[in-house]
Amino acid sequence: MRITVSNVAYTMDNTKILNGISCSFSKGITYVVGNNGAGKTTLLKLLATALQPEYGKINYSFLVRDKQIGTYRKNLDIEEIRKIIGFLPQHFTGHLDMTVGRYVKYIAYHKGVPREFIKKTVAHWLKESELTQLKRRKIKHLSGGQRQKVGLIQALINLPRICILDEPFEGLDMKERSYFQSILQRLAYHSIVIISTHLIDELQQSSEITLLYLNEGKVTYFGDLRVLDTIKKELRKTGID
Numbered sequence: 487m488r489i490t491v492s493n494v495a496y497t498m499d500n501t502k503i504l505n506g507i508s509c510s511f512s513k514g515i516t517y518v519v520g521n522n523g524a525g526k527t528t529l530l531k532l533l534a535t536a537l538q539p540e541y542g543k544i545n546y547s548f549l550v551r552d553k554q555i556g557t558y559r560k561n562l563d564i565e566e567i568r569k570i571i572g573f574l575p576q577h578f579t580g581h582l583d584m585t586v587g588r589y590v591k592y593i594a595y596h597k598g599v600p601r602e603f604i605k606k607t608v609a610h611w612l613k614e615s616e617l618t619q620l621k622r623r624k625i626k627h628l629s630g631g632q633r634q635k636v637g638l639i640q641a642l643i644n645l646p647r648i649c650i651l652d653e654p655f656e657g658l659d660m661k662e663r664s665y666f667q668s669i670l671q672r673l674a675y676h677s678i679v680i681i682s683t684h685l686i687d688e689l690q691q692s693s694e695i696t697l698l699y700l701n702e703g704k705v706t707y708f709g710d711l712r713v714l715d716t717i718k719k720e721l722r723k724t725g726i727d
């Protein structure tokens with residue numbers, strides 16, 4: 487899979503939120519960082535197809551190997567794209583009047599988990615994220631961190647080919663963060679994982695990770711983590727952490 491972003495711009499209320507964004511994503515983890523208001527949430531919504539670019543194009547494609555024609559790239563249409571995206575928006579709410587158990591079951595069904603595996607899959611995710619005791623509680627009665635875990639489960643339950651998470655570790659304790667981080671690391675062997683975060687001090691130096699630094703709606707850096715310390719200093723100067 488590949489996502490190619492070409493010269494994308496987005497305006498809200500006559501203000502340019504994103505401008506001239508060009509980059510591409512393939513399997514692995516990309517962390518999107520930047521100051522408050524840099525445009526991270528807007529970029530993630532565009533990538534998740536929750537918004538449409540005002541200008542430019544976002545293309546989703548995969549390689550097809552055909553014995554007769556050879557290897558070529560096939561573009562996906564919007565319906566196909568939405569089927570393979572798992573998205574956690576910022577401030578996830580879910581269906582507030584549903585219980586945790588029913589909601590996760592409903593999501594598993596809609597995300598195409600085979601019928602015979604739904605019960606087992608739901609029980610597994612609830613157990614691993616320590617939500618089993620809360621399965622009969624309505625989502626509106628959960629704490630922020632508990633609700634965030636439900637949000638992560640709904641984005642990850644079918645191990646999507648494209649996973650887009652806006653501040654996924656918000657409200658989670660260290661144990662919960664490392665549990666979800668390990669799932670994301672495994673998922674990234676096969677999938678595109680894009681995560682916006684302000685927890686820049688927790689990013690591990692790893693050759694597998696890509697960093698996208700947004701500044702005032704523009705990509706200032708897109709590459710490996712070698713420049714992480716410089717970016718940390720810049721973000722601290724402008725007060726992100």
Ligand SMILES: Nc1ncnc2c1ncn2[C@@H]1O[C@H](COP(=O)(O)OP(=O)(O)OP(=O)(O)O)[C@@H](O)[C@H]1O
Pocket residue numbers: 498499501503520521522523524525526527528529
């Ligand atoms: N509905 C809206 N109408 C007008 N401007 C908006 C709207 N939503 C966001 N903005 C503005 O767009 C800019 C980018 O917002 P966005 O939420 O994408 O940034 P962000 O990098 O995710 O910020 P944060 O880290 O604070 O969540 C901000 O200046 C914000 O004030």
